Amino acid sequence: MDKRLFYLLNKARHRVYRVADQHCEEALDVSVTQLGALLVIAGNEGCQFKEVADTLNLNNSAITGLAGRMERRGLLERRACEQDGRSSRLYLTDLGRQKLDSARPLIQALNERMTEGFSDEEVTVILRFLNRLVDEF
Template sequence: MKPRLFHLVAQARQNLFRSADQVFSAELEVSGTQVVALFAIQSQEGCQLKDLTAQLQLKNSAITGLVGRMEDNGLIQRQPCEQDGRSTRLYLTDKGRAVVAQAKPVLARVNAQLTKGFTQDELAVVARFLHHAASIHFTTESPK
């Protein structure tokens, strides 16, 4: 019997995000989604909301709420975009940078738990599968 990969990936995603969110909330007092967003903003300091939306693959309304909460928590600040007066750019605050620094060892520990018991060759196959899964877009056509 073939493994039900879509179901397994969906279950894994749900469990990983729920578990990670509990760890980040308990240890950093920040949600897992906020940690992911902080890393994304750090990698593209000065990005616009549309850039963060694309990077996190969330809907506009979800990003708007997320950014608002992060700003309220003092993790980021918005500054007007010089090229487009209707838009803003996102920057980490000192508190946001501190959370990113504190999150790195937590992420290392989470990744160590996630990869425990797997060989490097097995992890390479898993990574290849996940990269593939992240890059495909399902169509309505049946595979030939």
């Protein structure tokens, strides 16, 4: 058994991301990054680019490009911020909401696949470990 924690986390993240992206593209015709943005916006409708970028760990140019592609595809819309005319706020469109609703069973299936073969107690330890990494690093 390989015990190189950093290596395994990195490799696992890339593999899970690749599988999730492939499933999202095939089933929903959106990338896993676009799905992530839809989830962030749905959780905070009217959020700013920076909030989505911070949550998805994207830089400013990446989030600008992502939002532009999603807007062109009709998944979200930008509206000028009432408090700051230089800033935009992001809102889901009906199509964006439909994609998100269709994604929920895919997300559940992916979570089930990742936890398959582990007891509830083991999954709790894994979740505690991953949350600790997120909080402390």
